[in-house]
Amino acid sequence: MTPSTVRPAAVAGLFYPGQAAVLRTQIDGELAAVKAGSTQLPPKMLLVPHAGYVYSGPVAAHAYATLAGARGRIRRVVLLGPAHRVALRGLAAPTASAFETPLGRVAVDQAAIASLADLPQLSRRDDAHATEHSLEVQLPFLQSLLGDFTLVPLVVGHASPAEVAEVIERLWGGDETLILISSDLSHYLPYAQAQASDRATIDQVLHLDPALAHEQACGATPLGGALLAARRHGLQPRLLDLRNSGDTAGDRARVVGYAAVAFESPDPLGAALLARARNAIADALGLPTGPEPGHHALDEPGATFVTLRRGGELRGCIGTLEAQRPLAHDVRLHALGAAFRDSRFAPLAAWEFESLEIEVSLLDPSEPIAASSEAEALRALQPGVDGVVLEYRGRHATFLPQVWEQLPAPVDFLAALKRKAGLPEDFWTEALRLARYRVRKFAELRP
Template sequence: MHAQERIRPPAVAGMFYTGDPKALSAEVAGMLAGADRAGDLPRMPKALIVPHAGHIYSGPIAASAYALLAGAAQTIRRVVMFGPAHRVAVNGLALPEAEAFATPLGVVPLDLAAMRAAEVLPQVTISAAAHATEHSLEVQLPFLQAVLGDFKLVPFVVGHTGGHQIAEVIDLLWGGPETLIVISSDLSHYLPYAVARQKDGATTSSILHLQPLTEFEQACGALPINGLIEVAQRRGLKPTLLDLRNSGDTAGDRARVVGYAAFAFEEAGHA
């Protein structure tokens, strides 16, 4: 495999977010600057839940979480990310064959040692196809590149599995303050505005009370969210809701909306 083939190129640049590097950098910087910092946490978050629609729709909501990482570039060196499969059927959790992911802002190296360690688990597989066109992970990278700069990524596309199996992977790669866990998920899909607000409010309440989600209609990333909830229960993480909106609030009409929320999870005792 040649060096170029080991880099997974951007699949949704120019569709889900701006493909021009300068415009993308300015767009992300603007969303981070506009994020509501009134909810700043006393501790650096150990885990985030962030939405993954096009930046015009969910970018400001995701930015409310990533803005909390300002000043963490010297601390967070690894991001372990879980996003639901949208394009390719996956059994378990799929790692890529690549050694790096590229966006218009540059190349993010993968943590190959961590990936090899995770491969020992029976639910973890390798699938280039699962990652080739998947957007749920890619749309997060420009934000992480903006706030962290130099970091390594461990990207999982989540398919048919269970929350406990995902919790096992999270536990394995938990690490210390150098490791951030990111769960990529939208909430309800294509409901009328008022119905979506009600349903997303209930889903948000479940997450804040560390109660597992019971249906994919609540969140496309329900499984990785449930994996994080299991770990949060055991490790005493405290969740905080940072932003809750939908596409009718940002850039779409209100007849059929998609829900977006951002959460931060703090680890007790780590300032």
């Protein structure tokens, strides 16, 4: 490998530290700050932001933390990001045989790129890569976590989601291949406006809707193609973090939005929990039940919420915050509670069962939110990610992370949670206790 074939780092010292030791320290710190979730296999695909590390690093770390156990397992990364500095039709691959950062060189998988040679939307353009930051900023995180891997770097210009998806399909591979999509969300909106816009964008992403505009995400084109591919392969999206530069770097006048999303193969534990929830309700109604796949975690203590909907409207929701019984028993108990003992609704009737949509949320243990003021508490909340528990002198209330879909602004979310606990919206005292938890959400794929 000669120096002339290496694409040198273009934004080291600008978007991220240019010295290897400082860079490693920053990445290690960002990853250490991420609360470890439930152990799972690495995702097949990730959505990660690409701003300077001081702005987007804390959000990117939530995506990269899912790769903590992937060293030696993931050996190839297909990396797609938008073209910021060169007008480009289609997708551009480099001729360089390696990309360089302060942490060393990453070999380009030229054989994989050669396999795309017959696609008219692909070209070889080193100028598209020379100063492009959307791909480069991902490499130090990948180098830190994966060690030795090869790279398929693709800058995406004007193209259709279908054209991007066709390229991704060619490179899909197996467990050895990670698909990485680099994109920020809204740009330079006021803080509250950005929160609402980014929440709407992420709702589309979580529904695998590829019809994204570039005002929503600078990487709308590669992301749209990735969402098409995710739908074809049955991947399930999971929101890991959603914030903006006003949360990470202070200035809220004009912010840029960032999200971390994992796209994973269907979890066998989810299928096992959903089957038991549906069968518990069917059995209580005297209706036929179906098969129940097994899973080793079912006999372990676990805490679930079961949410029922019909036609998209809430029909019942019951659960517990702390693990008190085996997971299989817990999910059956709360399925029956949501169907027949939620005081907000009449007991479920047999005629409603066929159109029932069931969702199971598996809760991680909660952790306290340290806040001496309401403003501090609002800054600590992570919209779309945190479930929140409120306690005050015997009053308790909780909202699952799904509630952010209706209340995307932290101030509205917390106000509604206080109302649920029977407190005034403007109530605050240092004796009020808040805690956060995360969930793994499993929903049935109904026709």
